[in-house]
Amino acid sequence: MIKVGVLGARGRVGAELCRAVEAAEDLELVAAVDVGDSREPLSSAQVAIDFTHPDAVMDNLRWCVEHGVHTVVGTTGFDAQKLETVRGWLAAHSGVNSLIAPNFAVGAVLMMHFAQKAAPFFDSVEIVELHHPNKADAPSGTARRTAELANAAREKAGVGRSPDATTTGLDGARGADVDGVRVHAVRLAGLIAHQEVLLGGHGETLTIRHDSLSRESFSPGVLLGVRRVGELPGLTVGLESLLGLD
Ligand SMILES: NC(=O)C1=CN([C@@H]2O[C@H](COP(=O)(O)OP(=O)(O)OC[C@H]3O[C@@H](n4cnc5c(N)ncnc54)[C@H](OP(=O)(O)O)[C@@H]3O)[C@@H](O)[C@H]2O)C=CC1
């Protein structure tokens, strides 16, 4: 049995993950922590799952590393600097590992992988991400990572930036520039988490779309991470390597 704690346990995803951990025969939920709760029960966990808030996750992570607890992190808001900070904490506590992924839905990981593969073959790439209106961050962590992966693949292949003749327009009309890829964020009641990667070339377009229709979509990837994080030294970013995609 792997002893598991959940940070953000009363949140939309955290509550779903508590149910998933309790239903798994090889996992034991030993701590369910949310705002205002003591973290102390987490010290008996082997793995802590964090789905909290971009402003809270770094403090939680540092606490877990210092207490020798592996972490599986879905909370968004990580940039290169924050990832480097986490690497530093883990280096100072050898044997403690962390898996941080912007999206644990298997289909979303595949969408990012397919987008990375397709990006060098087209003149243009843009991303539209669509989420529920309670989301704190924009653009989504998934969209940011998709843009980074697509741009890296295009640069490696010597493909230039997407053509765009816009010289005048309202602020925001062309979305956010993430590594040269335009990202458009929609917030709409009724939605959960959705993304389209739009690719355009000579007389053709390719659209790669993923939809999370329920927050259950994140549970299998998170539980895979919980089962595997103990054998992944230091920091692992993204679920790709656990799915054999890189
Ligand atoms: N990687 C992935 O696959 C996915 C990532 N996410 C990300 O996960 C995060 C959470 O999303 P979601 O569940 O929708 O958000 P919610 O706001 O529904 O849940 C977050 C929960 O964490 C609580 N919380 C805030 N700070 C702390 C803290 N310091 N310690 C413990 N609990 C805390 C919040 O309390 P309160 O409401 O009182 O602030 C809330 O109950 C977001 O960053 C989101 O983007 C979401 C889905 C999938």
Ligand SMILES: O=C(O)C1=N[C@H](C(=O)O)C[C@H](O)C1
């Ligand atoms: O806040 C959400 O809901 C989600 N957040 C993650 C992100 O920012 O990419 C993953 C998924 O899109 C759901």
